[in-house]
Amino acid sequence: xxxxLRGLGASAGTATGPAYRLADPPRLPAPxxxxxxxxxxxxxYAAIDAVCRDIGLRAAAAGDATAAExxxxxxxxxxxxxLRDGVAMAVRAGHEAPHAVAAVLAEHRSALLAxxxxxxxxxxxxxxxRDRMVAHCLGLPMPALPEPGxxxxxxxVDLAPADAALLDPARVLAVVTSAxxxxxxxxxxxxxxxxxxxxxxxxxxxxxxxxxxTVDGTAGRVTFGFTAxxxxxxxxxxxxxxxxxxxxxxxxxxxxxxxxxxxxLSGVAVEGVGLFxxxxxxxxxxxxxxxxxxxxxxAEVFAAxxxxxxxxxxxxxxxxxxxxxxxxxDEPNPALxxxxxxxxxxxxxxxRTQIAAIAAAARESTARVCVMAxxxxxxxxxxxxxxxxxxxxxxxxxxxxxxxxxxVRSAEILQVVDFLSVGTNDLSQYTFAADRRSGELADLxxxxxxxxxxxxxxxxxxxxxxxxxxxxxxEAAADPAFAVVLAGLGVTSLSMSPPAVGAVRAALAAxxxxxxxxxxxxxxxxxxPAAARAAVTRC
Amino acid sequence: MIRTVLLAGRAGLHLRAASRIAVAAALLPAAVTVRxxxxxxxxxxxxxxxxxxxxLCGTELILEAHGAGAAEALDSLADLFATDLDVAGA
Numbered sequence: 001x002x003x004x005l006r007g008l009g010a011s012a013g014t015a016t017g018p019a020y021r022l023a024d025p026p027r028l029p030a031p032x033x034x035x036x037x038x039x040x041x042x043x044x045y046a047a048i049d050a051v052c053r054d055i056g057l058r059a060a061a062a063g064d065a066t067a068a069e070x071x072x073x074x075x076x077x078x079x080x081x082x083l084r085d086g087v088a089m090a091v092r093a094g095h096e097a098p099h100a101v102a103a104v105l106a107e108h109r110s111a112l113l114a115x116x117x118x119x120x121x122x123x124x125x126x127x128x129x130r131d132r133m134v135a136h137c138l139g140l141p142m143p144a145l146p147e148p149g150x151x152x153x154x155x156x157v158d159l160a161p162a163d164a165a166l167l168d169p170a171r172v173l174a175v176v177t178s179a180x181x182x183x184x185x186x187x188x189x190x191x192x193x194x195x196x197x198x199x200x201x202x203x204x205x206x207x208x209x210x211x212x213x214t215v216d217g218t219a220g221r222v223t224f225g226f227t228a229x230x231x232x233x234x235x236x237x238x239x240x241x242x243x244x245x246x247x248x249x250x251x252x253x254x255x256x257x258x259x260x261x262x263x264x265l266s267g268v269a270v271e272g273v274g275l276f277x278x279x280x281x282x283x284x285x286x287x288x289x290x291x292x293x294x295x296x297x298x299a300e301v302f303a304a305x306x307x308x309x310x311x312x313x314x315x316x317x318x319x320x321x322x323x324x325x326x327x328x329x330d331e332p333n334p335a336l337x338x339x340x341x342x343x344x345x346x347x348x349x350x351x352r353t354q355i356a357a358i359a360a361a362a363r364e365s366t367a368r369v370c371v372m373a374x375x376x377x378x379x380x381x382x383x384x385x386x387x388x389x390x391x392x393x394x395x396x397x398x399x400x401x402x403x404x405x406x407x408v409r410s411a412e413i414l415q416v417v418d419f420l421s422v423g424t425n426d427l428s429q430y431t432f433a434a435d436r437r438s439g440e441l442a443d444l445x446x447x448x449x450x451x452x453x454x455x456x457x458x459x460x461x462x463x464x465x466x467x468x469x470x471x472x473x474x475e476a477a478a479d480p481a482f483a484v485v486l487a488g489l490g491v492t493s494l495s496m497s498p499p500a501v502g503a504v505r506a507a508l509a510a511x512x513x514x515x516x517x518x519x520x521x522x523x524x525x526x527x528x529p530a531a532a533r534a535a536v537t538r539c
Numbered sequence: 540m541i542r543t544v545l546l547a548g549r550a551g552l553h554l555r556a557a558s559r560i561a562v563a564a565a566l567l568p569a570a571v572t573v574r575x576x577x578x579x580x581x582x583x584x585x586x587x588x589x590x591x592x593x594x595l596c597g598t599e600l601i602l603e604a605h606g607a608g609a610a611e612a613l614d615s616l617a618d619l620f621a622t623d624l625d626v627a628g629a
Binding site for chain 1: 549550551553554555558561562581582584585586587588590591593625
């Protein structure tokens with residue numbers, strides 16, 4: 001009898017394969033007295049040397065310069081003489097090698113955290129060193145993704161962004177985590193790679209290694225207990241010749257891509273870009289990139305979309321995306337602080353430079369370039385942003401609706417801008433007062449929550465009333481059933497990770513506009529997310 | 540022998556800059572220590588020790604070295620601290 005685990009579907013699609021669990025960081029054994037301090041110091045040094053060597057080799061093998069430099073610095077840190085001396089002292093004070101390494105690194109870790117800012121973000125680098133050195137002391141393998149020798153379903157508590165970034169679709173078929181939420185890094189990175197993913201799945205950690213499981217990232221279900229001998233990958237649907245999204249009766253709903261750089265468009269057939277995140281360009285920069293550097297990066301994306309729409313979102317820094325050149329002061333609650341367009345209150349120059357660079361690149365291109373601002377709260381913020389863009393020669397200006405205050409006043413905002421784009425991740429976070437990284441509150445962040453649907457409906461109706469486009473560019477747009485509801489609410493475009501477009505296009509093509517509207521009314525009338533989902537799947 | 544220098548890096552003495560200075564210091568003939576006005580002296584060839592100074596842009600750093608090669612060692616490290624290592628090409 002197959003068993004069933006339920007979680008939240010975080011990245012659409014289905015895949016079947018053997019499950020393997022990400023190794024936990026090594027645990028320190030109960031301490032024992034040190035009988036031979038010299039031998040114990042040697043044991044600690046051997047671990048330090050092995051980790052240095054291992055990271056050095058990975059630095060030498062790294063494909064790109066950024067990764068290589070990060071790994072080289074990490075190797076220098078591993079071989080640091082203060083660490084080495086501290087560990088030897090701790091051993092001679094009576095600690096065993098693994099305990100000595102952990103204690104000395106813990107001390108430096110708290111110093112970095114106390115220093116705050118950029119240094120605090122490096123605490124994770126020391127954690128990684130600790131896990132590696134302790135593993136070596138204990139004779140355990142270094143932490144790494146499982147290598148069962150065949151493609152597998154990865155099971156984990158949650159993935160660090162560094163782990164998630166390593167996910168290779170050729171090796172990992174699907175991801176199941178016991179923690180996490182629809183908008184955790186795990187989920188977002190899995191969606192960019194088209195990996196079916198279920199998060200907040202209690203019981204996932206009890207699945208024994210090698211068990212064949214089927215992950216349904218659309219419905220949020222994990223089933224196992226089959227006797228299938230070999231993993232079965234589900235083939236992706238073929239790309240149709242006509243890229244345009246439409247309902248069964250031909251009502252158009254533009255299906256657009258969310259991207260961070262031009263490379264994400266290679267091999268992707270979409271009718272446009274609905275969200276070009278410009279943060280990537282600004283990361284790893286001590287100073288903001290120059291006008292020319294920015295214009296070149298924008299031009300590259302525009303060139304990949306001739307005659308098609310590209311919506312550029314201006315820099316969305318702050319909160320979970322701090323940038324080194326914006327020296328952010330300690331904010332007690334960064335998600336409610338200076339982020340998104342609010343950054344212009346402090347550094348209007350950065351926004352002006354960016355808008356000028358977008359305008360320069362747009363002049364040289366046939367792409368239909370639009371700009372929009374993140375984290376807009378009031379009509380006057382929207383009006384100021386629109387004036388800035390239009391003065392720079394960018395006629396089509398929109399804003400993102402991520403704050404409930406803006407959703408409530410969407411009709412008034414549409415009097416000063418040309419379009420709206422609803423960012424469901426942040427709109428959920430702010431509407432439900434639930435941190436988007438919290439796995440425990442994942443049920444509140446479910447995009448099917450009727451209150452979220454009501455706010456989206458309000459925005460869509462405002463757009464319909466004046467004939468201006470209202471899109472959804474949050475991750476929820478990638479859920480095929482949700483896309484049907486959004487179309488029924490009057491949303492005119494859906495923007496998502498490119499791999500999700502095929503499934504959404506197929507779902508829309510199965511319903512007429514009237515059926516979408518009926519589904520939307522049922523979902524709006526539902527008492528909770530489960531009832532909203534059920535209402536749609538029954539129609 | 541003592542040399543005083545103001546830290547030029549706009550983002551402060553962060554991990555990447557500290558790593559570059561420590562690697563350079565390890566190659567010098569004389570051992571150099573660094574302190575600030577309120578933190579005790581630490582060896583310049585240790586990344587973790589340099590980070591513990593918590594030096595920000597403009598922090599006054601006091602470099603000290605003794606014996607053969609001390610003057611050259613201080614010159615070359617003072618140069619690094621007085622350069623913004625985050626500027627491309629630096």
